[in-house]
Amino acid sequence: MASDILIVDDEADIRDLVAGILEDEGHETRIAGNSDAALQAIADRVPRLVFLDIWLQGSRLDGLDLLEAIKAQHPEVPVVMISGHGNIETAVSAIRRGAYDYIEKPFKADRLVLVAERALETSKLKRQVSDLRRRSVDFSELLGKSHPMNQLRTTIERVAPTNSRVMILGPSGSGKEMVARAIHAASSRANGPFVAMNAAAITPDRMEVELFGTDAPPGVERKVGAFEEAHGGILYLDEVGDMPRETQNKILRVLTEQTFERVGGTKRVKVDVRIVSSTAQNLESMISEGSFREDLYHRLAVVPIAVPPLSERRADIPLLIEAFMKQIGEQTGIKTKAISPEAMAVLQSSDWPGNIRQLRNNVERLMILSREGDDDTPISADMLPHEVGDMLPRTPSQSDGRILALPLRDAREVFEKEYLMAQINRFGGNISRTAEFVGMERSALHRKLKSLGI
Numbered sequence: 001m002a003s004d005i006l007i008v009d010d011e012a013d014i015r016d017l018v019a020g021i022l023e024d025e026g027h028e029t030r031i032a033g034n035s036d037a038a039l040q041a042i043a044d045r046v047p048r049l050v051f052l053d054i055w056l057q058g059s060r061l062d063g064l065d066l067l068e069a070i071k072a073q074h075p076e077v078p079v080v081m082i083s084g085h086g087n088i089e090t091a092v093s094a095i096r097r098g099a100y101d102y103i104e105k106p107f108k109a110d111r112l113v114l115v116a117e118r119a120l121e122t123s124k125l126k127r128q129v130s131d132l133r134r135r136s137v138d139f140s141e142l143l144g145k146s147h148p149m150n151q152l153r154t155t156i157e158r159v160a161p162t163n164s165r166v167m168i169l170g171p172s173g174s175g176k177e178m179v180a181r182a183i184h185a186a187s188s189r190a191n192g193p194f195v196a197m198n199a200a201a202i203t204p205d206r207m208e209v210e211l212f213g214t215d216a217p218p219g220v221e222r223k224v225g226a227f228e229e230a231h232g233g234i235l236y237l238d239e240v241g242d243m244p245r246e247t248q249n250k251i252l253r254v255l256t257e258q259t260f261e262r263v264g265g266t267k268r269v270k271v272d273v274r275i276v277s278s279t280a281q282n283l284e285s286m287i288s289e290g291s292f293r294e295d296l297y298h299r300l301a302v303v304p305i306a307v308p309p310l311s312e313r314r315a316d317i318p319l320l321i322e323a324f325m326k327q328i329g330e331q332t333g334i335k336t337k338a339i340s341p342e343a344m345a346v347l348q349s350s351d352w353p354g355n356i357r358q359l360r361n362n363v364e365r366l367m368i369l370s371r372e373g374d375d376d377t378p379i380s381a382d383m384l385p386h387e388v389g390d391m392l393p394r395t396p397s398q399s400d401g402r403i404l405a406l407p408l409r410d411a412r413e414v415f416e417k418e419y420l421m422a423q424i425n426r427f428g429g430n431i432s433r434t435a436e437f438v439g440m441e442r443s444a445l446h447r448k449l450k451s452l453g454i
């Protein structure tokens with residue numbers, strides 16, 4: 001990840017010396033000779049660290065005022081003061097005003113490198129902590145052992161280390177954002193930011209400001225857009241299918257030219273950002289209707305990844321329920337409970353159109369509703385929220401009355417076939433577990449399946 005360091009000093013010798021030492025250590029540096037040039041450089045791109053001379057001769061702002069201006073705009077950027085011999089008091093007052101540390105001239109190369117690395121490390125940790133806070137506990141791990149989940153994990157591992165743009169396709173609540181975060185965590189940008197932007201939640205008139213930020217004269221507060229915020233990391237564009245046409249055009253331009261303009265600005269800004277996008281919509285039909293640009297689709301979906309709906313990985317449901325119960329228990333203090341096999345069968349057979357998010361919400365509801373009861377009684381099927389029962393698939397035999405038109409022997413066969421197919425599907429194709437649940441010997445189940453032509 002780029003560790004972009006800005007060095008601000010009025011003495012060219014010192015600037016070059018500091019830049020040379022840091023570049024030898026593999027850092028990227030930029031230099032500024034006065035306060036306005038420094039603010040302009042920061043406005044061009046927010047650096048990861050600033051070295052700032054306390055005495056800036058011939059500058060509009062002196063070092064301490066510039067420190068305040070930087071901290072007001074970007075409190076997250078560490079600033080190390082460069083102080084002249086005998087300026088320690090000023091250096092200490094700089095620390096009170098938010099400087100990270102100071103080095104005293106003349107300084108040794110080792111000390112400079114050490115301070116830079118410590119400052120970069122601290123700000124990286126701060127970013128990680130705030131990222132973790134934002135993500136909260138339920139974003140931490142992509143759970144699931146079913147075949148589709150294992151395949152998904154393999155795809156993530158393959159695609160993460162590349163710099164390719166990925167588009168994640170899947171229904172709402174299926175875990176697209178979690179997949180994007182897993183790609184970030186397994187990529188070389190893991191220490192860089194992960195910035196999520198939901199195109200559906202932002203009004204079209206705010207969209208450009210949110211993506212590209214605003215321009216303002218140096219020293220005046222401005223909005224940093226998502227593209228700049230994600231420099232060195234990943235920008236996750238959620239619900240791209242909901243992006244207005246005008247924004248689609250602008251994003252396409254950023255992707256083709258690798259630069260963008262801030263709102264109200266004229267200069268083109270360059271950033272190093274990998275884009276991961278997602279949609280629950282059918283972009284192909286949007287393309288044929290003309291509401292989504294085909295060229296943008298091809299640029300965003302260099303690698304398309306499909307996240308299967310929960311109904312296609314029912315085998316994961318018990319494990320997800322157990323994990324959610326544990327998480328919710330830790331968050332709320334409600335004791336976790338066992339679930340009876342019948343209740344689990346209902347939970348596993350339901351259709352879950354809202355996918356994992358809906359499952360999690362129902363687990364939470366279930367825990368709250370059953371907290372008053374006897375602690376050792378497992379949750380039974382009749383304690384499940386109505387929503388769960390309403391999602392049970394209506395089998396054709398129930399809905400079309402076909403069964404009633406058949407003699408008992410044929411009707412039984414139709415029923416057995418549908419029942420066993422649903423159970424096998426529920427246990428992810430695992431015959432032993434299906435046999436155990438339906439109460440048959442494994443070999444007897446095999447024979448039965450064969451005789452039914454399954």
Ligand SMILES: Nc1ncnc2c1ncn2[C@@H]1O[C@H](COP(=O)(O)OP(=O)(O)OP(=O)(O)O)[C@@H](O)[C@H]1O
Binds near residue numbers: 141142179357
């Ligand atoms: N494999 C998983 N393991 C554990 N939790 C998951 C998994 N997939 C999704 N979740 C949880 O389900 C919820 C929804 O996931 P997420 O927000 O990633 O879905 P999404 O597809 O991005 O939704 P939307 O389309 O609405 O943006 C979150 O609480 C997330 O933590």
